[in-house]
Amino acid sequence: QHCAALALVGQGRYREAATRLDMLARAKDVPDTHFRATVFDQAGNAWMLAGDGARAIASLSSALALTGGDADTFADLARAHAMRKEWREVDLDMDAALQLAPGRADLLVLRASARRALGRLKEAWADIEQALKRSPNDGDALVERGLLRKQIGDIGGAKRDFQAAIKASPSGATAAAARENLDALND
Numbered sequence: 001q002h003c004a005a006l007a008l009v010g011q012g013r014y015r016e017a018a019t020r021l022d023m024l025a026r027a028k029d030v031p032d033t034h035f036r037a038t039v040f041d042q043a044g045n046a047w048m049l050a051g052d053g054a055r056a057i058a059s060l061s062s063a064l065a066l067t068g069g070d071a072d073t074f075a076d077l078a079r080a081h082a083m084r085k086e087w088r089e090v091d092l093d094m095d096a097a098l099q100l101a102p103g104r105a106d107l108l109v110l111r112a113s114a115r116r117a118l119g120r121l122k123e124a125w126a127d128i129e130q131a132l133k134r135s136p137n138d139g140d141a142l143v144e145r146g147l148l149r150k151q152i153g154d155i156g157g158a159k160r161d162f163q164a165a166i167k168a169s170p171s172g173a174t175a176a177a178a179r180e181n182l183d184a185l186n187d
Contacts, residue, residue, distance in 0.1 A: 018046035037066040053083035071101035090114035105135040109144050139169030143178050
């Protein structure tokens with residue numbers, strides 16, 4: 001059942017996969033708590049791919065209830081909250097993730113994004129600077145710093161960060177975000 005549900009994810013049938021994964025994780029005949037938590041986490045990610053943040057939050061919260069805490073699951077939960085623009089919850093989830101995995105650059109970038117959305121720019125700036133100290137060529141961190149600079153009116157600095165992000169990550173979602181933001185500044 002698990003393999004079949006994961007195959008549905010591979011086929012892009014995310015809602016169906018998420019439903020099956022949730023059912024499997026809730027099944028009474030699955031006693032292994034670690035496996036159930038993993039399946040809930042997979043269900044949460046499938047719900048996010050299906051565009052359903054509320055169900056993703058429910059599945060990921062179930063995973064955390066079984067494990068007591070995992071940095072990657074907290075990060076997934078933060079992403080689900082971000083889908084719903086629940087920035088305070090994203091910030092709290094990232095605080096929890098960073099307590100379990102201090103200084104991880106990807107987690108700092110996500111928390112910086114939430115803090116920027118909350119208008120807590122000093123804290124967002126501190127997070128992004130710490131992330132870039134740990135990973136100077138992190139495209140996502142450069143995009144986030146560019147967004148922060150844009151928000152405070154440093155358009156030249158924002159452009160440089162978006163260009164650096166494209167150089168660091170020439171393809172994929174990071175490059176697309178950097179190009180989109182750079183184009184918006186050039187209009």
